[in-house]
Amino acid sequence: MDGAQKATEPSRTSAYAERACKVLAGGVNSNIRLNEKPYPLCFVRGRGATLEDLDGRTYIDYVLGMGPVILGHDDPRVTDAIVEAVGRGLTFAGQHPDEVEVAERICAAVPSVEMVRCTCSGSEAVHAALRFARAATNRWKVIRFEGHYHGWLDTIYVGERPDEEGPVAPALPGTRGQSPATLQDVLVLPWNNLQALEATAHLYRGQIAAVILEPILCNTGVIPPKPGYVEAIRAVCDRENAMLIFDEVVTGFRVALGGAQSLLGIRPDLTIFGKA
Incomplete structure (x- = not known):
């Protein structure tokens, strides 16, 4: 984690947490994140094994989306395949x-x-x-x-x-x-x-x-x-x-x-x- 800014200082993360608590139960959509202190982490982008939060802090991602991000974030092979599939349509209510x-x-x-x-x-x-x-x-x-x-x-x-x-x-x-x-x-x-x-x-x-x-x-x-x-x-x-x-x-x-x-x-x- 980049130590340039302490998580306890006023930040975009703290502002987001306050906003989230007004409309999300507990401010989160997973009980696991309820225990994250002082605020649940909120990420805006990922690349390879690195995540970036609202305040620009970077992290090495050992969680991998709880499992599915086996190839890392924004892998071009995965991204290109998703974009190509979306271009053909998303929901057909039939077989594919x-x-x-x-x-x-x-x-x-x-x-x-x-x-x-x-x-x-x-x-x-x-x-x-x-x-x-x-x-x-x-x-x-x-x-x-x-x-x-x-x-x-x-x-x-x-x-x-x-x-x-x-x-x-x-x-x-x-x-x-x-x-x-x-x-x-x-x-x-x-x-x-x-x-x-x-x-x-x-x-x-x-x-x-x-x-x-x-x-x-x-x-x-x-x-x-x-x-x-x-x-x-x-x-x-x-x-x-x-x-x-x-x-x-x-x-x-x-x-x-x-x-x-x-x-x-x-x-x-x-x-x-x-x-x-």
Whole structure:
């Protein structure tokens, strides 16, 4: 960061923050930015790995738009392709040849992917995957893990487990206004705990529709699975006829072209990609 101006001095950033608070809830459109002090950062342009804020300060961008800016900002190959596509039209309410080409490329890159369905967000994709798993198995219970993030929709967004709970805990709402009834079929397990996984599978035998996870836990620190842990999850799903869902919104096409599943050598039944 360029230290020519302190962030606490009166600036265009502070003026923007005051203006934003009058019309945006909390002055932001992402709760993550609520904790940025003294004001949420507001950027006006990016080039390569560099960002510039309202006051002309420059930053090295390690966030990359939370994932999608793999090639850096304003890469001419990406910019030219976008401009060319916009020139052909944006919304047709019909099919487009690029849909098939994108799906073919994904299937070629990720061996477990046989068919693709596009959605508008990662949260929506998770919602669709859970519905598909429940429809295919005719079951309702879903296992997820502490610290993993699968979007903010009511049916999967959970709060922290009480410390006094055992290895298998019912899901608790992650925010006010979220009905506990939406999480009655979600079970929360500690990450990298094989005993908890086996205990849950035994306790809810014949009821589990799916196990969903980030194959490499990125949401709360990069915590890879212990050796053999994801293999054990795959084995439990096979034994219980439950679906294994990899949420690769963060890891997909980044840790490897074939996603974390290609590094781990595990084939999930469903995969969620996003941040594109």
